Amino acid sequence: MTRASGCPSGGERDTALLYLAGRLSERDATAFEEHYFSCAQCREDVTRGGELREAMGRPPVAMTTARSRRTWLPLAAAAAIAILGIGTWRLTRRGSEETSSTLRAGHEILKVTVTAGPQGGFEAAWRAPSHAATYAVEVFGADGATLWKGEAREAHVTIGPEILSKPGTGTAPLVQVEAFDAMHQSVARSAPTPLVEGGHR
Amino acid sequence: MEGGRHNSVGHASDTSAAPRPADLEGFRLPLRIFAARRLGDWTAAEDVSQETLRVGLEAMQKGRIKSVEVLPGFLFQTAVHLCMHRGRSAAREKRALERFHPASGEESDSEAHPLETLISAERQAQVREALARLDPEERQVLEWTYREELPSEAIGRKLGVATGAVRMRRHRAIRRLAALLGVTRPPVREFKD
Secondary structure (H helix, E strand, C coil), X not given: CEECCCCCCXXXXXXXXXXXXXXXXXXHHHHHHHHHHHCHHHHHHHHHHHHHHHHCCCCCCCCHHHHHHHHHXXXXXXXXXXXXXXXXXXXXXCXXXXXXXXXXXXXXXXXXXXXXXXXXXXXXXXXXXCCCCEEEEEEECCCCCEEEEEEECCCEEEECHHHHHCCCCCCCCEEEEEEECCCCCEEEEECCEECXXXXXX | XXXXXXXXXXXXXXXXXXXXXXXXXXXHHHHHHHHHHHHCCHHHHHHHHHHHHHHHHHHHHCCCCCCHHHHHHHHHHHHHHHHHHHHHHHHHHHHHHHHHCCXXXXXXXXXXXXXXXXXXXXHHHHHHHHHHCCCHHHHHHHHHHHHCCXXXXXXXXXXXCCHHHHHHHHHHHHHHHHHHCCCCCCCCCCEEC
């Protein structure tokens, strides 16, 4: 059997079912979300599937993001506390325009370099690990609270200057990057690296 | 009413046509699902869905959305932005609450099923009623799929049919269910044997 419609997630696969059941990787789930907004067939599959799941006593959609958030935040908070002293020390060194740090995460080291970005923001860049497909980037305060979070497919990301005006960022905003392979397995992680506005001093 | 471009968007043959407010309706439930998965909170998901539709309507009325074709992308980007904003606000609120009520952190840990409901109780009753009116074979495929979360391959083994046949039966059952629920002309996914 083959599928005749133009939908790449369609009749030969159970993408909508796997999505609602939380069995897609975060990367695939995000890609499917972008797709089903534009695809009437898949949007219908998601809509009816959500209704049916709930009518049958299941949560309408599994919350994969919430799970990953619960695993990511404690790690980030613990790491932030561990390097707070170093981070504060680095942030007080206002002569440097560039800073970086590394951490062995059990499998591969990720080195993040922070430089001044456009319009007072920051550019964080790192060397792409061999099996990395996506990167989760998070900026957090010294108390471990998330200030900004994003995903990147390239080995760099631009962080806007507004991050400096957020509550709790007065002393030590830190950026941490984790690399994931195509199966959404973590392959590398950086240390929380001080976010220094190198180009503005 | 849910559905695709055939019914809810309404411009099947001309995607360059200007969108109409009614075109937004087909995105209401997908937006809730999208936001619920990302935020893990039904109330917040409902807010994001409503706000996304409001922003879409406003953009439409100001002529910023030129064609039906670009409407899905506009809504998707708006919803992503609102979810990110909501997530940050929620984190700030949670920290503030924890400062005043340390025990509230324990409460949030018990969020095993914070999605209280996706659809109204009335709608759930309608769905169950429609399910009951399906043929037993159709209902069985849907129950194995959505209640048991069995993959198509496993259902195929139970029924002694090919995986593709399971998907086709499920698709037909969903179309029948949609018709019973009053969704006119749901999109047809085409299959070839």
